[in-house]
């Protein structure tokens with residue numbers, strides 16, 4: 001058995017040559033701002049929006065500076081006002097409650113199941129109690145709930161769903177691309193997501209009013225007719241003077257880097273599935289360790305891997321994380337008392353109301369997480385799973 005894994009959990013693949021060439025071309029002509037165009041030129045940012053609209057099937061796409069910016073913009077574009085209640089699943093990343101806080105709204109957290117998806121009974125209850133008009137549904141770590149049930153509750157209770165697809169870009173539910181169920185969907189192109197421009201994001205929607213408002217919000221000045229996948233200019237007429245500019249535009253350099261990567265995304269998703277399968281195969285049927293159940297209709301993107309140790313005490317899990325780290329296996333634990341790096345839970349977000357969510361607490365207490373960058377091979381995943389298997393087997397209890 002290999003004693004130590006030597007790979008890096010944070011090393012993504014290099015930017016493909018085609019993307020380097022496209023970026024170099026933008027640098028050479030110098031028109032980096034999306035509205036800085038030569039005569040009859042369609043800039044890379046607009047082309048990227050068209051590509052992403054074609055990829056998802058969304059009618060309208062706005063490219064933005066970050067995924068978090070897209071989330072906050074979606075809330076504003078859907079009319080969320082300061083003081084409004086916004087539902088969200090408690091298992092998510094800090095940019096989600098952050099986006100809700102940034103518009104002055106109140107997050108209403110909903111319980112998480114052992115499958116790491118939103119609890120439908122609690123969602124229905126909290127929707128009724130809070131009267132929220134919006135659910136920001138985060139498909140955290142690629143775990144997507146039964147979207148038919150979500151949309152049924154949404155229709156019943158009269159709320160709009162904004163999907164956070166930072167971890168599901170390239171995935172689908174019952175053959176429908178992730179992000180196509182709700183009123184809007186937001187994606188991230190930050191380095192640790194599925195296509196990499198350092199920072200960046202998308203807002204996708206079929207609603208022309210939401211798309212127009214989001215475009216004006218992003219700081220389009222009055223140049224919105226230059227967008228690649230935006231609504232007709234007449235949609236903007238009623239709102240162009242009343243919508244504030246909160247700049248968050250994508251630039252042509254990042255867009256150029258992203259377009260070849262978007263074309264390669266289906267192939268990346270296939271490779272991630274191979275890595276994720278290798279992890280599951282390596283850890284199946286291990287006493288005390290639960291794999292996360294996945295709905296058969298979900299095609300998830302395996303860019304990260306989670307498992308649960310439901311029967312162990314906090315100090316035992318801390319020890320496990322330490323022992324794995326000494327062997328080069330970087331596990332993140334959602335049950336830690338303090339937020340560490342990217343890993344935090346709703347209890348750490350003191351700016352949001354921290355309700356009692358006993359079910360979520362119980363799930364988080366035993367939840368472990370790791371990245372699966374595409375620089376890993378299946379053999380690497382077998383090695384990592386072997387190390388975790390040995391260390392879990394050695395735990396007390």
Ligand SMILES: *Cc1c(COP(=O)(O)O)cnc(C)c1O
Nearest residue numbers: 066067068093095164166188190
């Ligand atoms: C990364 C991420 C976002 C958006 O992040 P940005 O860094 O702002 O692009 C939103 N939700 C989740 C779950 C994420 O992981």
